[in-house]
Amino acid sequence: MPDRAATQQTNKAPVRRKGAGRHRRSGEILDAAARVFAQHGYHGATTQQIADLLGIRQASLYYYFPSKEVALELVCMQGVEDFHERARAIASGTGSAAEKIAALVRAHLMPLLDTADYVRVFLNERQYLPHASRRRIAKWSRGIERVIAAVIKDGVRRGEFRPDVDPRLATLALLGMLNAVSAWYGKESTSLERISAEYVGLAISALAGPKARGR
Amino acid sequence: MPDRAATQQTNKAPVRRKGAGRHRRSGEILDAAARVFAQHGYHGATTQQIADLLGIRQASLYYYFPSKEVALELVCMQGVEDFHERARAIASGTGSAAEKIAALVRAHLMPLLDTADYVRVFLNERQYLPHASRRRIAKWSRGIERVIAAVIKDGVRRGEFRPDVDPRLATLALLGMLNAVSAWYGKESTSLERISAEYVGLAISALAGPKARGR
Amino acid sequence: MPDRAATQQTNKAPVRRKGAGRHRRSGEILDAAARVFAQHGYHGATTQQIADLLGIRQASLYYYFPSKEVALELVCMQGVEDFHERARAIASGTGSAAEKIAALVRAHLMPLLDTADYVRVFLNERQYLPHASRRRIAKWSRGIERVIAAVIKDGVRRGEFRPDVDPRLATLALLGMLNAVSAWYGKESTSLERISAEYVGLAISALAGPKARGR
Amino acid sequence: MPDRAATQQTNKAPVRRKGAGRHRRSGEILDAAARVFAQHGYHGATTQQIADLLGIRQASLYYYFPSKEVALELVCMQGVEDFHERARAIASGTGSAAEKIAALVRAHLMPLLDTADYVRVFLNERQYLPHASRRRIAKWSRGIERVIAAVIKDGVRRGEFRPDVDPRLATLALLGMLNAVSAWYGKESTSLERISAEYVGLAISALAGPKARGR
DNA sequence: AATGAATGAGCCTTCATTCAT
DNA sequence: TATGAATGAAGGCTCATTCAT
Numbered sequence: 001m002p003d004r005a006a007t008q009q010t011n012k013a014p015v016r017r018k019g020a021g022r023h024r025r026s027g028e029i030l031d032a033a034a035r036v037f038a039q040h041g042y043h044g045a046t047t048q049q050i051a052d053l054l055g056i057r058q059a060s061l062y063y064y065f066p067s068k069e070v071a072l073e074l075v076c077m078q079g080v081e082d083f084h085e086r087a088r089a090i091a092s093g094t095g096s097a098a099e100k101i102a103a104l105v106r107a108h109l110m111p112l113l114d115t116a117d118y119v120r121v122f123l124n125e126r127q128y129l130p131h132a133s134r135r136r137i138a139k140w141s142r143g144i145e146r147v148i149a150a151v152i153k154d155g156v157r158r159g160e161f162r163p164d165v166d167p168r169l170a171t172l173a174l175l176g177m178l179n180a181v182s183a184w185y186g187k188e189s190t191s192l193e194r195i196s197a198e199y200v201g202l203a204i205s206a207l208a209g210p211k212a213r214g215r
Numbered sequence: 216m217p218d219r220a221a222t223q224q225t226n227k228a229p230v231r232r233k234g235a236g237r238h239r240r241s242g243e244i245l246d247a248a249a250r251v252f253a254q255h256g257y258h259g260a261t262t263q264q265i266a267d268l269l270g271i272r273q274a275s276l277y278y279y280f281p282s283k284e285v286a287l288e289l290v291c292m293q294g295v296e297d298f299h300e301r302a303r304a305i306a307s308g309t310g311s312a313a314e315k316i317a318a319l320v321r322a323h324l325m326p327l328l329d330t331a332d333y334v335r336v337f338l339n340e341r342q343y344l345p346h347a348s349r350r351r352i353a354k355w356s357r358g359i360e361r362v363i364a365a366v367i368k369d370g371v372r373r374g375e376f377r378p379d380v381d382p383r384l385a386t387l388a389l390l391g392m393l394n395a396v397s398a399w400y401g402k403e404s405t406s407l408e409r410i411s412a413e414y415v416g417l418a419i420s421a422l423a424g425p426k427a428r429g430r
Numbered sequence: 431m432p433d434r435a436a437t438q439q440t441n442k443a444p445v446r447r448k449g450a451g452r453h454r455r456s457g458e459i460l461d462a463a464a465r466v467f468a469q470h471g472y473h474g475a476t477t478q479q480i481a482d483l484l485g486i487r488q489a490s491l492y493y494y495f496p497s498k499e500v501a502l503e504l505v506c507m508q509g510v511e512d513f514h515e516r517a518r519a520i521a522s523g524t525g526s527a528a529e530k531i532a533a534l535v536r537a538h539l540m541p542l543l544d545t546a547d548y549v550r551v552f553l554n555e556r557q558y559l560p561h562a563s564r565r566r567i568a569k570w571s572r573g574i575e576r577v578i579a580a581v582i583k584d585g586v587r588r589g590e591f592r593p594d595v596d597p598r599l600a601t602l603a604l605l606g607m608l609n610a611v612s613a614w615y616g617k618e619s620t621s622l623e624r625i626s627a628e629y630v631g632l633a634i635s636a637l638a639g640p641k642a643r644g645r
Numbered sequence: 646m647p648d649r650a651a652t653q654q655t656n657k658a659p660v661r662r663k664g665a666g667r668h669r670r671s672g673e674i675l676d677a678a679a680r681v682f683a684q685h686g687y688h689g690a691t692t693q694q695i696a697d698l699l700g701i702r703q704a705s706l707y708y709y710f711p712s713k714e715v716a717l718e719l720v721c722m723q724g725v726e727d728f729h730e731r732a733r734a735i736a737s738g739t740g741s742a743a744e745k746i747a748a749l750v751r752a753h754l755m756p757l758l759d760t761a762d763y764v765r766v767f768l769n770e771r772q773y774l775p776h777a778s779r780r781r782i783a784k785w786s787r788g789i790e791r792v793i794a795a796v797i798k799d800g801v802r803r804g805e806f807r808p809d810v811d812p813r814l815a816t817l818a819l820l821g822m823l824n825a826v827s828a829w830y831g832k833e834s835t836s837l838e839r840i841s842a843e844y845v846g847l848a849i850s851a852l853a854g855p856k857a858r859g860r
Numbered sequence: 861a862a863t864g865a866a867t868g869a870g871c872c873t874t875c876a877t878t879c880a881t
Numbered sequence: 882t883a884t885g886a887a888t889g890a891a892g893g894c895t896c897a898t899t900c901a902t
Contacts, residue, residue: 025861040258041256041257041258041342041343042256042258042259043255043256043257043258043259044257044258044343046896046897047896047897047898048895048896048897056861056862056863057862057863057864058863058897058898059862059863059864059865059898059899059900060861060862060863062897062898062899063861063862067897067898068896068897068898124339127256128255128256128259162416162420164416165413165416166409166413169405169409169410169413169414170413170417172395172396172399173395173413173414173417174392175395176391176392176393176394176395176396176398177388177391177392177395178391179391179395180387180388180390180391180392180394180395181387181391183391184387190384194381194384195384198380198381198384198385198388199384199388201377201379201380201424202380202385202388202421202422203421205377205420205421205422205423205424206417206418206420206421207417207420208420209416209420209424240886261870261871261872262871262872262873263870263871263872271887271888272887272888272889273871273872273873273888274873274874274875274887274888274889274890275886275887275888277872277873277874278885278887278888281873282872282873283871283872283873455882470688471686471687471688471772471773472686472688472689473685473687473688473689474688474773476874476875476876477875477876477877478874478875478876486882486883486884487883487884487885488875488876488877488884489877489878489879489883489884489885489886490882490883490884492876492877492878493882493883497876497877498875498876498877554769557686558685558686558689592846592850594846595846595847596839596843599835599839599840599843599844600843600847602825602826602829603822603825603843603844603847604822605825606821606822606823606824606825606826606828607818607819607821607822607825608821609821609825610817610818610820610821610822610824610825611817611821613821614817620814624811624814625814628810628811628814628815628818629814629818631807631809631810631854632810632815632818632851632852633851635807635850635851635852635853635854636847636848636850636851637847637850638850639846639850639854670865691891691892691893692892692893692894693891693892693893701866701867702866702867702868703867703894704866704867704868704869704894704895704896705865705866705867707893707894707895708864708865708866708867711894712893712894713892713894
């Protein structure tokens with residue numbers, strides 16, 4: 001995944017999957033949109049701010065995307081696709097349920113390192129997409145929920161997790177805990193490494209509970 | 216309601232302080248603002264939508280608050296003040312750390328029953344307040360964090376919770392888990408009762424971990 | 431003419447001529463309007479500012495005048511009526527043309543002492559009156575011009591003033607010089623006494639010119 | 646045109662500096678603003694009226710200036726800059742004090758021929774500028790006053806003018822007389838030529854007084 | 861690949877005014 | 882004599898978007 005930390009980037013051709021544009025410049029434009037949407041919210045952001053970040057004129061943006069709304073959809077898409085991919089890979093692999101949860105937690109936090117803006121926009125702004133694209137995007141997030149819930153269910157069935165854990169609610173709790181990090185990560189000095197470790201511990205404990213002792 | 220600039224409007228518009236507010240109408244206006252802000256986001260909301268909800272003309276809103284921004288601040292204030300109050304009361308009460316955490320979880324979810332809009336606005340829109348009011352509001356939320364962290368720290372010290380729990384991170388995790396509920400509560404059919412019970416279980420397990428067995 | 435220097439006044443029943451209201455309070459309300467109009471201009475002034483100055487509510491103003499526009503007309507009227515009266519008295523009196531000009535200058539500057547606001551509003555804001563009242567008011571000012579022009583013309587005819595003085599233009603010049611004082615009087619520390627003396631000298635010299643020597 | 650706030654509008658809108666301005670359109674827009682401000686006063690004027698005069702949509706104005714207030718400042722600036730320049734040139738030239746006064750009077754009235762709107766706006770509306778720009782503009786007008794006062798003082802010292810003339814007050818009187826012309830010039834049928842001649846005569850006589858005979 | 865010029869739609873806000881009390 | 886509540890009309894300004902170049 002290309003480094004998006006800097007405002008401007010250079011080589012390492014962005015591996016954009018869908019039609020986000022095959023050109024390098026398209027990636028930069030989307031990065032700028034993601035940053036501005038993340039900072040001001042979709043409705044609070046102006047195309048002018050995006051253009052400023054890129055050093056081009058406002059009108060020039062429309063060479064890259066047909067509307068602000070579509071830019072939002074593209075950003076949201078980028079923000080969630082990989083999550084699902086990675087979650088599915090982990091879930092369908094081998095290992096105990098606890099190990100899978102640990103891997104899922106780590107994988108879920110990782111993108112905050114270099115695509116934090118995309119993640120934030122997906123989390124907070126997808127709600128403002130028009131119905132059609134919202135549905136399109138919702139599929140991915142529901143997919144993630146389903147994958148996690150399945151792992152938890154499996155852990156319960158196998159006796160790894162507490163029998164009274166509700167997989168659906170536990171999934172939402174877990175995701176809430178993880179997604180909230182995006183809101184404060186970067187303002188705190190704690191490293192993603194530390195956070196991941198702590199959150200893995202909390203998650204496993206929460207699910208395994210008293211019986212976890214024997215693990 | 217904060218005074219307008221001295222040269223402006225001596226009209227003593229109805230004052231709405233904490234609680235239900237002396238003047239019923241002011242409360243209704245704020246409720247409408249909260250609802251619209253919650254639904255569309257601060258920047259996506261229009262004062263026209265608020266007025267429509269009340270069946271009054273848009274200009275009439277300005278009899279009750281001097282600006283959309285101040286309305287946001289008032290809503291945010293309402294959305295957080297009580298949290299802090301309740302948290303402090305619980306924390307300074309008697310009982311084990313686990314019991315306090317359980318009570319805190321329940322207390323934190325409770326407002327979703329009848330002031331969900333205020334809570335949502337506080338969580339998602341306070342970031343768009345002007346610096347001054349954001350700081351004012353931040354005090355309350357930092358207060359809540361500190362109260363919870365103190366309870367967790369105490370639990371660790373007393374041996375109730377896992378020794379390797381980081382109170383600060385655990386607090387953020389717990390709040391993330393709880394606050395996320397506001398995003399989906401109402402769309403799911405699960406009752407607050409069920410959610411609370413499950414989340415109490417998860418929280419205690421997460422903190423107490425394997426050692427919790429003896430509890 | 432009642433003292434209007436202070437923001438609030440007391441006795442000395444205002445000798446309002448026209449229908450401005452026979453009550454004392456009416457005078458105070460008009461004083462406030464004059465002050466606010468003078469300070470902010472008619473269009474820049476708000477009824478709220480007038481109300482603030484009086485310590486009453488905006489709506490209460492409408493007990494005293496039916497509209498902002500009428501208030502302006504009343505203020506303008508007060509600002510000019512006396513001028514004409516006094517000018518006519520002086521012109522129809524006895525004395526040389528020069529003596530009359532001297533008296534006219536003094537009389538014209540005098541009102542700046544305690545009805546400066548009314549004068550300023552008349553000078554600068556009467557142009558914004560609706561056609562009908564503007565015409566009504568214009569009569570008075572044209573009257574003043576005519577009176578002065580007549581005195582000058584007489585002075586020329588009598589040989590007191592330079593033969594090449596154009597009475598109409600000289601009148602406009604004189605009035606321009608005098609009226610401009612209202613713009614800076616009060617910001618300068620010079621007393622009206624000093625100003626009057628100097629301006630009498632300038633006016634007489636301008637009109638009498640080289641021949642004035644023998645006077 | 647002053648830069649907009651950094652975060653705003655990188656659009657390099659046409660800049661109009663002194664003189665005709667590089668971009669013709671900017672000049673036309675400012676002319677329209679000057680005319681409307683002159684006619685209705687700053688507060689009484691609407692941006693719609695300016696747009697109507699130009700045959701463009703109201704929103705389009707904001708492509709040329711960032712606010713009505715800035716438009717006022719630009720107009721005021723145009724209205725006064727040249728005055729000062731010309732006055733200084735005349736004062737620092739050669740000739741008797743009387744000759745200089747004559748030249749100053751003529752130069753002061755000249756702009757009424759083709760930039761009357763700018764002059765009127767400067768004279769009557771600059772008071773409504775925000776503090777910062779008012780100060781900026783005040784420098785020019787104070788400069789003009791100082792130049793004239795110096796010439797008068799010099800004339801007194803040289804014995805050309807009456808010894809009892811107060812340079813400061815005489816300057817204010819002279820400027821009042823001259824500036825007042827802007828209020829009625831165009832409504833009267835008198836030519837600027839006639840007015841100038843008459844006003845030169847009045848001014849010289851006023852200052853030189855009885856002794857002027859020998860000139 | 862980008863931009864200068866312009867615009868339509870809409871938004872927040874102000875303000876004079878009304879009216880029942 | 883005054884006011885609380887409300888409103889209609891408008892005003893300045895913003896902003897996404899278009900289009901010829």
